[in-house]
Amino acid sequence: MVEVLERAPAGKTVEVGAREAYYTICPVFVASNVAQEFGWIEEEFNKIGAKLSYLRALAPEQGYLPHFGHQLDHLFRDGGNIPSIWAKADVTDTTLIALTAGHHGGQIVVRADSDINRVGDLKGRRFGLYKSQNSDKVDWWRATGARGILVALKLAGLQRSDVEIVDAPAEDRGFGNASRPSELWSQRRREDLVYTAEVRLLEEGKVDAVYTSHGRGQTLERTGKYKVIEDFSRYPDWTLQVANSPYALTVNSDFARNNRDIVVAFLKATVRAARWINANREAAATVLNRVTYHQTPADTAAAIEATDFLPNLSAQNLAGLDIQKKFLVDHGYVKRDFDSRKWADASYLEEALR
Template sequence: MTIQNAISQIWYTRCPVPTPVGLASQLGLLEETFAREGIALRSIIDSKDRDVRSSHFTHHLDYSFRHGGNVPPIRARSEGNPTRLVGITWTDEFQAIITLSGSGIETTRDLVGRRFGVPRRPPGIVDFMATTALKGLVSALSLEGLGPHEVDIVDIAIQGSVLDDREGPQLYGLRNRQAYGPEIAALLRGEVDAIYVKGTPGISVANLFATRTVTEFGFHPDPKIRINSGSPRILTVDERLAEDRPDLVARLLETLQRAGAWAESHPDEVRRFVAREVGASEEVVASANGPDLHRHLGIGLEPELVDAIGHYKDFLYAWGFLAADFDIGDWVDRRPWALLETRAVA
């Protein structure tokens, strides 16, 4: 009982993308769940302390959980940060290779020998933008029996850190900068011939500049083609929370299940809530995530979901983005799910 009463706050963070954590937060379910335990929720990404904000990527804070893109938590685990993988959500989204009209690139095969732009951030934080673009390229090329060695990969330098670039007049009052700006600029300057984009920002920027879609594969029937940094997204908790209070992790999962169940019968509200979460219009959300978005905000830990994360982890390791390899099975923690099952039986 002493341990249970020792926790007065829990840190949490989520990416600005469709997730059951984002939905549960907007519905007030998260605060309600933890308030019943006398626990305050604190947002990592909204903290004024840069070291706290960095936990969005490094997952170093005790008593914290994270739901979003899978590259940072996979990287953190490879560096030895003690975390547990407790849930997975698969929400498909627009993924495409785009080019400018007049580039002469009509199909994926036309990418052979052409320049493909890959964003590269300065050292310090795992380069999730580069990993995402490269996996998108590999997926697209594989559909035509091609490999990345047949394309000229060109680095696009991204200045600054996402940890620091969160306020100031250059954001015009918004919370985040529009994604794919440097990549589109390189495309317009003629420094590269094609780039990868995804999700709501990908749809928006492709529309804004009237680009040509070379190939779109975000809803491809083969899951290994769709797998990328956001497909699927993962829920991780730090080791202390997992070990000291597995009951709280179970309550978190139960709350996210409630949010997912609510979503299935509220498609219009879900689209509206997600639009608010990602900073886009409902029309863009519908285009980027498809008409069945409300049916894909659940959470689970089924073998096929774990295998998908393992597949992407292997890609990251093969391309040199991980400090070390590790076993996905050792990362997975099914104990909170067992607690939920016990409650259901009781």
């Protein structure tokens, strides 16, 4: 059963073996989610005498905050790049070993009974914006929403000063004690993942619009109570799809230097899963639906249609990472800037691909 932590920072020490690595994966479209569901990461680890453990199997006070800040010496983290950037900038030394592009930049949602039909109609109106009450971690969802709102306004010829931003406070409670990601997410209602604090404000009529992700927006529309008035994925401009993406696979640097074979093993399993997903979209959608936000496997299959799951450190993905990083630095979500090219080390992935 998933245990919920009301409010507590990481306080207990986690004993980690010399050849043991923990992993944590966000509920997003990355190949490692499939690799761990099939046991392929553990299979690769067994070949080299290493042990794989799931971070979120720990109690919340031990496993929740390290998911965002990498405060565990032997940790692989795959998923949204905002926590990964924050961890590298302000928390601990990590190495970027792979990226996966995202293809859905998000949507702007309003109530279906409103007279708002396009973003231009929001001039003088109110945007709800999530605000975490947990000061021990980066507010990644607020950062994602804040950038999404600014992108939408710019596309509509509006400025930040043309709208009012209304904060939507959220407890941001930790949770854990799950054996694997699919258990972690299956024991949380999908409605809880969709009806975030700012959506509740929209539901109550306290704001006029919110930014949300594609899967959440789709679910909201199907209730008949909401409508999407802007969808960034309809634009050919790939920079508009940067929304806590491209997804970043990172590992603590000292661990990577001292355990190269373990890092390569993790990537080998991820590459194997990526190739399988790319060749078996419908079957893969069933697996990915267990660990992501879309309502059905068919929704997931449609959402991943354009995604190349083979991780890389391409110039375009690194450029996308820099777009996200610049926003975080410029708006105070991270304190220190750094060179993404020096953060990235392609040698591990190159070895895994041989």
